[in-house]
Amino acid sequence: MKAQPRLVRPVHLPLQLAIRFRLLDSDIWHDGLVEDISQEGLAFLSDLPLELGTYLKIALPVPALASMGIELPSTYARVSSRVLDRWPDLRTAITADFLAAPGQQLSGAA
Secondary structure, eight states, X not given: OOOOOOOOXXXXXXXXXXXXXXXXXXXXXXXXXXXXXXXXXXEEEESSOOOTTOEEEEEOOHHHHHHTTOOOSOSEEEEEEEEOOBTTBOSEEEEEEEOSOHHHHTTTTO
């Protein structure tokens, strides 16, 4: 009997890391706190409640990530989910997916 192939799952790394982000149609940067990151996306806390589907430009401390063996696939992401109620924490929990080809996927975003 042949062994079943293993499904490869993305590796998620829990952490507490500062993030800066802005909406693509804005020049104003906002601060947040990354709670989880993988090659597919990231989860972070924000004082700004973002709408689903919002496109973001993100800035993370690349040297800190590199020291943990994390290479970002992109600096662009799209908000895929959010949790508004995490009492007593009043920040919004955001999940955003990295965009593989920002030039193609962002053509109608602005």
